[in-house]
Amino acid sequence: MRTITLRRSLVALFAAAISFGAITQAQAEELRIGYQKYGTLVLLKAKGTLEKRLAEQGVKVTWTEFPGGPQLLEGLNVGSVDFGVTGETPPVFAQAAGADLLYVAYEPPAPTSEAILVPKGSSLSSVADLKGKKVALNKGSNVHYLLVRALEDAGLSISDVTPVYLPPADARAAFERGSVDAWVIWDPFLAAAEQQLQARSLRNGEGLVDNHQFYLATRPYAQKHPQVINILIEEVRGVGEDSKADPDAVTAQVAPLLGLSPEITRVAVKRQGYGAQPLTPAVVQAQQKIADTFTELRLIPKKLSIKDVIWTPPVGALAKVAQQ
Template identity: 85%
Template sequence: MRTITLRRSLVALFVAAISFGATQAQAQAESDSVLRIGYQKYGTLVLLKAKGSLEKRLAEQGVEVKWTEFPGGPQLLEGLNVGSIDFGVTGETPPVFAQAAGADLLYVAYEPPAPTSEAILVAKDSPLKSVAELKGKKVALNKGSNVHYLLVRALEEAGLKYSDIQPIYLPPADARAAFERGSVDAWVIWDPFQAAAEQQLQARTLRNGEKLVDNHQFYLATRPYAQQHPQVISALIEEVRAVGEDSKADPDQVTEQVAPLLGLSKEITAIAVKRQGYGAQFLTPQVVAAQQKIADTFAALKLIPKKLSIQEVIWTPPAAAKVAKAQ
């Protein structure tokens, strides 16, 4: 009887092992055949999604594209961290916070600077006339987003410490509501939310990023996906670059296309479109150094728990890897 029971147990374990192996194989096959992209309400990925050229190109490689929208960069990178997406785009700061939290990500490419597409805003009737007057005031921002660094640098420029203000951490929709109610004194925000507030609420700009920050947009991928599918990543960046070039050549057409996707007027959308940087490129030493400075700044402020090495999380395109290997 014991022998029969033992045999049954061994058979059950064998079946379970086979089932587990099949499940793992199926999951691997699915990851090989699907590219999951995270995007935000605005940016080149929105244009790429609308164009549909990526889907056509990757279909030739047997890869399906799935899109997921996120309210901001920190939320998108959390999606990368937990494995719900493979690729996405954010501003400068979210990758720093994500790397500090242990996310296994790689910087893939970046867009040219767009320093005017983020700003510190105040209400049209606010008595505040300068960043220096934010001392002791409540300032709304999305923690860990691109505007977080803008705020730090603007305060520094004005002779203030980060501890001199009261940061109120809110995602864009909640921050706008608080801004409209007057429950915060200022709002640090990016386009198209910035353009919408300027036009709809007549919000005033205390400081944008001009001559202060680059406000690069970064394309990032999970390390496993980028390493296992370099040709897919390369094709994706080529398509992003092509859409960017089209956008630079005809911003009016982009405005027509994007306005209904954003649910904003053409006037507001046109402002945001013209302030954006276009022309995705793989990372240069200069951009890596600039990003390292941001990471060092947040480490010094104790807003992240440790120092980081940005160079350790830079993806190398296949062509560049071949050249390096040959040398």
């Protein structure tokens, strides 16, 4: 019964957003980007080069911050943003709920940038020790899949723990109060908890998940304005190259925006994957495995086809971008 209720609530998270109205057709004069407190979009926003480049074409860029991937995809669903970045799992639940979204690019794996944490004084020493415990996580987020995989690897299932679904800020408060036994979270919240709370990691994503970051757009916007999407991905890729070449400079730039110390920010910056690219068949297959896993767990109601929601830019649009 709990599995059925969980499935309905996860899918409802996105279906409710769709019920407020269809995705509105975005205007070419504006690109509305949804971002989270991590990742390359934060770096791109700080750099300001995208705004300058698109301003030459009369396109204004606006930014909206979201606490997590599921909430960001709700924004895409209701038409409040045109483009955003999330972890692996939110797009699966969004697709299951009928969201009209397209995967447009991905970042290389970053499995160490998410983990299952316990308080520094906890007696828990392995994932197997989580049986019967309360675990905080953001429902439908990338760490949801990490928890499922980690439990499976330890011979358990999601039904062996009590999930406590909270966004990052509320989850941290519950973690500090001792209201939950563990917290599954991503950077920079992960790095902050490790350094500020001396939280201990039971397991990160290594050997379990890729933790790809995916860039998504509403289908209407991507199809009508492929040149804008291509420019955006080019700029994201450029910021990634800057980050790999000089992480300290990027840290100094981004730390004030995140409200975190340079020491915490540097850890998160270095653990991130950089190099946005169009999705490869191997990445599509990996994402399909995630979708199939949640279908088997009955957390989504039907089998999905990830390859059906992959964006392929028109050749003409690519050529025009290359000439700019």
